[in-house]
Amino acid sequence: MTTASTTHFSRDLLERYVSGQLSETESESITSHLAECEACLSLTDQLWTRQPIGEALLDNPDLDTDTASRLERKLVARIHRSNLGSAVTRLGTQGFLSVAFGLLRPFMAAKPTPHVEKGTKDD
Amino acid sequence: MSQLGLSDLSDTQLVRLCQDRGAKDERPFQELFHRYQTLVWRVCFSFTNNPQDAEDLTQELFFKVYRSLHTFEGRSSFKTWIYRIAINTCQNEIRKRNSRPQQSDYDFNTLAEVLPGTATLETEWQQNQQRQQLAAALVSLPAEVAEMLYLKDIEQRPYLEIAAMLEISVSAAKMRAQRARLALRAAYDHREGGG
Ligand SMILES: [Zn+2]
Numbered sequence: 305m306t307t308a309s310t311t312h313f314s315r316d317l318l319e320r321y322v323s324g325q326l327s328e329t330e331s332e333s334i335t336s337h338l339a340e341c342e343a344c345l346s347l348t349d350q351l352w353t354r355q356p357i358g359e360a361l362l363d364n365p366d367l368d369t370d371t372a373s374r375l376e377r378k379l380v381a382r383i384h385r386s387n388l389g390s391a392v393t394r395l396g397t398q399g400f401l402s403v404a405f406g407l408l409r410p411f412m413a414a415k416p417t418p419h420v421e422k423g424t425k426d427d
Numbered sequence: 428m429s430q431l432g433l434s435d436l437s438d439t440q441l442v443r444l445c446q447d448r449g450a451k452d453e454r455p456f457q458e459l460f461h462r463y464q465t466l467v468w469r470v471c472f473s474f475t476n477n478p479q480d481a482e483d484l485t486q487e488l489f490f491k492v493y494r495s496l497h498t499f500e501g502r503s504s505f506k507t508w509i510y511r512i513a514i515n516t517c518q519n520e521i522r523k524r525n526s527r528p529q530q531s532d533y534d535f536n537t538l539a540e541v542l543p544g545t546a547t548l549e550t551e552w553q554q555n556q557q558r559q560q561l562a563a564a565l566v567s568l569p570a571e572v573a574e575m576l577y578l579k580d581i582e583q584r585p586y587l588e589i590a591a592m593l594e595i596s597v598s599a600a601k602m603r604a605q606r607a608r609l610a611l612r613a614a615y616d617h618r619e620g621g622g
Pocket of ligand 1: 311312313337341342343344345
């Protein structure tokens with residue numbers, strides 16, 4: 305870990321840093337300093353939140369209660385529909401398998417290797 | 428009441444309940460929904476800047492989460508897991524949408540023509556333009572950059588907490604946050620310049 309340099313960056317320079325006016329090299333050296341210097345970092349955070357972008361990020365609204373309850377109703381209904389759908393499919397598959405197994409059982413009992421014709425031919 | 432009991436459980440306990448009970452009982456999932464609906468909606472809003480889109484995406488996302496709860500292994504916290512799904516879903520959905528022909532949702536231009544010279548309307552229009560541009564810039568960034576901006580600048584979390592959540596050092600968190608801001612700035616300015 306490097307020790308923080310005692311010379312801090314000016315407010316003006318940090319202002320240009322947050323508004324993206326510096327070169328990549330300049331920006332990178334400031335970024336490294338900010339990682340180690342609490343004073344410059346908190347000033348930078350402040351300057352950033354005063355920028356239109358920083359402000360707009362902060363301004364992100366909250367979910368209102370009407371939307372929240374509408375969302376929950378719709379979601380629960382959708383989950384029910386989908387569970388119902390998959391229950392029917394599952395039941396259908398299980399039903400089919402047990403019937404198929406029931407039909408095959410006599411063959412399996414009679415011959416060790418039953419030859420079962422699979423499916424019907426497509427037209 | 429079992430509802431009262433559910434609110435005392437941790438996220439991981441609730442997820443386990445969902446996994447165990449499956450389709451038989453959706454109440455544990457509803458409890459998770461209550462805990463994270465605002466977080467998810469806010470992520471969706473930041474990427475769309477449109478309440479209706481945010482609502483639709485939130486619903487889509489929770490349904491997706493419900494269907495993929497069995498894949499949650501608890502390596503990250505449920506919270507981290509869900510907002511990462513939110514960021515990815517939003518970015519993918521909007522990128523997909525942007526590749527189709529556009530239609531504008533807010534028609535402030537027309538409004539301004541009907542009521543010319545209304546200062547508040549103009550400011551509102553400008554602010555909305557700004558937010559649209561910001562949302563578009565957020566969509567264009569890599570997911571981990573958007574994640575950092577979400578944690579630091581939307582949710583206002585301290586660097587220490589972000590470092591813990593992402594399992595990185597505090598100074599790495601500080602640097603990544605600054606780089607994320609600069610990347611957002613560049614993407615935003617690029618859009619402004621490019622029209
Ligand atoms: Zn300093």
